[in-house]
Amino acid sequence: MVQELVTAAIAAGCAGFVYLTAAMRIVKQYERGVVFRLGRLTGEPRAPGLAVIVPFVDRLYKVNMQIVTLPIPAQEGITRDNVTVRVDAVVYFKVVDASSALIRVEDYKFAVSQMAQTSLRSIIGKSDLDDLLSNREKLNQGLELMIDSPAVGWGVQIDRVEIKDVSLPDTMKRSMARQAEADRDRRARIINADAEYQASMKLAEAAQQMADTPAALQLRLLQTITAVAAEKNSTLVLPFPVELLRFLEKAQQSPEQAPAPTPAPARSLDQAPAPPITPVRTTADAATPEPAVPDGTGSQPRTTQP
Numbered sequence: 001m002v003q004e005l006v007t008a009a010i011a012a013g014c015a016g017f018v019y020l021t022a023a024m025r026i027v028k029q030y031e032r033g034v035v036f037r038l039g040r041l042t043g044e045p046r047a048p049g050l051a052v053i054v055p056f057v058d059r060l061y062k063v064n065m066q067i068v069t070l071p072i073p074a075q076e077g078i079t080r081d082n083v084t085v086r087v088d089a090v091v092y093f094k095v096v097d098a099s100s101a102l103i104r105v106e107d108y109k110f111a112v113s114q115m116a117q118t119s120l121r122s123i124i125g126k127s128d129l130d131d132l133l134s135n136r137e138k139l140n141q142g143l144e145l146m147i148d149s150p151a152v153g154w155g156v157q158i159d160r161v162e163i164k165d166v167s168l169p170d171t172m173k174r175s176m177a178r179q180a181e182a183d184r185d186r187r188a189r190i191i192n193a194d195a196e197y198q199a200s201m202k203l204a205e206a207a208q209q210m211a212d213t214p215a216a217l218q219l220r221l222l223q224t225i226t227a228v229a230a231e232k233n234s235t236l237v238l239p240f241p242v243e244l245l246r247f248l249e250k251a252q253q254s255p256e257q258a259p260a261p262t263p264a265p266a267r268s269l270d271q272a273p274a275p276p277i278t279p280v281r282t283t284a285d286a287a288t289p290e291p292a293v294p295d296g297t298g299s300q301p302r303t304t305q306p
Contacts, residue, residue: 025046027046027051075121080126096156
């Protein structure tokens, strides 16, 4: 009898140990346990630690509450200014409601991934190329709002969205390189022109100062000769007075300002005047009487004798 009681106690102990083993579950600190009893959700999610369920009746599902890093595959699209680009991004999200993440969506990770891809394509189509390259913070915020709106009902919170890389076609890269080079060349020309303008202003002031004091020009000339002689001793420098150049310039302008004599009109050989011809009277002409000249009185014409 005692042996039977001992055997029964051992059997009961083993059964209790097996029951407890099947009933106890360990929930880690970064997890939450959702219990389904006969297919229905029961109570709140179990906290971290030891959780006891009814074996063969309850089923415990553990949900990770850590932040999940989900890379978004590169998406190809056309920007608003008709440039084809490939953009990839990364999404950081976490589960804030373990029950909703299990009940309202089949696979919340896959759902977030697909939503992120469609939202990234939409952002590409609404943005310009310059925004994708330089204004990523604003695009990241817009992409985060687009993904977070439907994810709230799944018990998921989008923590951060970042655009990783923007791939451009080779032709666009060359065009942007030429544009950047032209812009740098333009800025260099502007700086050079500004420097020349400032130098010309200073030279004008120096010229005005030297015009007021002619001795300063001679001193400057001597200083230049000293500098040239120090650099190249084999060079011979002959100073030429500036006043002599001005005198020669005035002397050259004086004949040009004098009025030139008016030339006589030229005549051709065909238009030369012929010499006057003196009539020669012969003996026969002297014997021939000249015709009568009427006097206008109605009388007979008079005959003129030679």
